[in-house]
Amino acid sequence: MKVAVLGASGWVGSHIVKEAKQRGHEVVALVRDPSKTNFRDVEVHPLNVTNLDDNSLKKALNGVNVLISAIGGRAAGNHKIVASTAVKLLTTLPKIGVERLLWVGGAGSLEVAPGTPLVSTPNFPDAYKAEAIAQSEALDVFRNSASSLNWTFISPAAELFPGDKEAPYRIGGDALLVDTQGNSRISVSDYAVAMIDELEAGKYPRQRISVAY
Numbered sequence: 001m002k003v004a005v006l007g008a009s010g011w012v013g014s015h016i017v018k019e020a021k022q023r024g025h026e027v028v029a030l031v032r033d034p035s036k037t038n039f040r041d042v043e044v045h046p047l048n049v050t051n052l053d054d055n056s057l058k059k060a061l062n063g064v065n066v067l068i069s070a071i072g073g074r075a076a077g078n079h080k081i082v083a084s085t086a087v088k089l090l091t092t093l094p095k096i097g098v099e100r101l102l103w104v105g106g107a108g109s110l111e112v113a114p115g116t117p118l119v120s121t122p123n124f125p126d127a128y129k130a131e132a133i134a135q136s137e138a139l140d141v142f143r144n145s146a147s148s149l150n151w152t153f154i155s156p157a158a159e160l161f162p163g164d165k166e167a168p169y170r171i172g173g174d175a176l177l178v179d180t181q182g183n184s185r186i187s188v189s190d191y192a193v194a195m196i197d198e199l200e201a202g203k204y205p206r207q208r209i210s211v212a213y
Helices: 011-022 054-060 081-096 126-144 188-201
Strands: 002-006 026-031 043-046 066-069 100-104 111-113 150-155 159-161 170-172 185-187 207-212
Touching (some): 011 026, 066 188, 100 188, 126 150, 126 207, 159 188, 185 188, 185 207, 188 207
Parallel strands (some): 002 026, 002 066, 026 043, 066 100, 100 150, 150 207, 159 185
Antiparallel strands (some): 170 207
């Protein structure tokens, strides 16, 4: 497939680009400043999420089958951009011929108990709270949208850590996945594996899934 990655120069986005390339997909990297990237065998286009419009999206996504969005708002210094980007993509992608959207979601909206999201628990780190809330708002945008776009929102484990591929991952739904020790973890490399697995298999249209060891 020809797949574009929005936020390709970021930590998660760059791992997704690498995994997609290793599996033989044609990759388009969408970044704010192409001069600051060093991708090999990857088509690079400038695209700024703070100023998305139909024409810029159409140009950047020419011939693309699937868009993977890996944005959190931190780089732009504006977490509100997350939900507004979701709205824009849901509206515009069907009009310009992009068939699917895969979204790098957060873990904060996953439930530790029925009706109790992780972000509302006392020990949730303050440093990540704004981004977690922004991703929760984006999830609401997807679930409430009437768009015809085929989307999948993929939440990582509570701890998304630097590292190589370690073990097979599990797929869950809205409940926080934990292991036998009560930990919720996945490496960024294995999260990228899960993302490209869903890119290829398309098993979870128009729903949120979670992935963890």
